[in-house]
Amino acid sequence: MKTLSPVQQKFILHWGEMGTRWGINRTVAQTHALLFISPKPLNADEIVEALGVARSNVSTSLRELQSWGIIKMVHLQSDKRDHFESIKDVWELFQTVLNERKRREIDPTRQMLEECLAEAAKDKLTDKYTQDRLRDLRDFFTTTSDWYVQVRKWPTCSIVKFMKLGDKMLRVLGGGG
Secondary structure (H helix, E strand, C coil): CCCCCHHHHHHHHHHHHHHHHCCCCHHHHHHHHHHHHCCCCEEHHHHHHHHCCCHHHHHHHHHHHHHHCCEEEEEECCEEEEEEEECCCHHHHHHHHHHHHHHHHHHHHHHHHHHHHHHHHHCCCCCHHHHHHHHHHHHHHHHHHHHHHHHCCCCHHHHHHHHHHCHHHHHHCCCCC
16 A cells, blocks of 8 residues: 555545544544545555554454445455455445444334334323324434435436435425525
8 A cells, every 4th residue: 555645644534533423433434435545445454554553443444344335345366365445436335324324223213213102102101292202203204214215216316416406396396486
């Protein structure tokens, strides 16, 4: 692995910082950033060298990134070591992250809200206000999650066009000037 340019270093450091804000370990995010901007798959030793972190941190980071489905292991014919590469298409990358966040965070929350509402219906101690708040939250998660499931089936070009419509879509729906 060649020495990182100042721009590459800046991006990797920032991505690591943003990762911590998103609830991701800094080294995991930096490892992803490095693999994302690398034109070729990298092995763990190259990642250790480029990031200046412990081999154990890189190994843990690679396992975490693989569990998210945003990097994959590849084999190079000339090298017996495992190499890794990131999803390069930004739309595919973010859809993969959103799918995983939905599975890990939204789906369990929806399930818990359903359970709370079912228990509250039988429990005379749970007041109507609490039930209404839980129902509103459940309905929000259900509506947005169902919408997301539909939209993720769209081709990327349709998603981009839809997003670029912006306020025009609001006028089409009759909601704005």
